[in-house]
Amino acid sequence: MIKSILTGAVALVAVFLIFAATRPDTFRVERSSTIEAPPEKVHAHINDFGRWQAWSPYEKKDPAMKRIRSGPPAGPGAVYAWEGNGEVGKGRMEIIEATPTSIRVRLEFAEPFEAHSIAEFILSPKKGSTRVTWAMHGPNSFVGKMIQTVIDMDHMVGKDFEAGLAALKAITEGAKG
DSSP states (O other), X not given: OHHHHHHHHHHHHHHHHHHHHTXXXXXXXXXXXXXXXXXXXXXXXHSOGGGGGGTOHHHHHOTTOEEEEESSSSSTTOEEEEEOSXXXXXXXXXXXXXXXXXXXXXXXXXXXXXXXXXXXXXXXXXXXXXXXXXXXXXXXXXXXXXXXXXXXXXXHHXXXXXXXXXXXXXXXXXXXX
């Protein structure tokens, strides 16, 4: 009886691991919103890590997190490192590219697990507004594949992106000048 239960448990674990191995080798999460402001106004809030506390959903998950900024105040080379609770973990971001219509950020997570990805903000001008697309993509490790078999990363991270874009919209549309 115990041998049958153990054999069944081993078989379930094996099926789970095989299924996880079939998951994609890369991931991408993306959300968009239209902000009633010109691209340069939106760009200023994204290109400067000092302004992220006002709109980033991750800042609200741990207001007491330790933050360290280094490098230039904005644009390529600007660095933001953080260490916080279990919801935000520990990591580092660096702006690696900034043009008037896009900003690319290298993300390096150290906790709760190691992960490396790229975040991109694409600013598409429209008549009197800007379509902002926030995307994150990168390699999907085997651990990531296992996690994604039980947690929908697109839904989980996508909700954060939606909240961040809504806050960015409120701040940018409310900003003068």
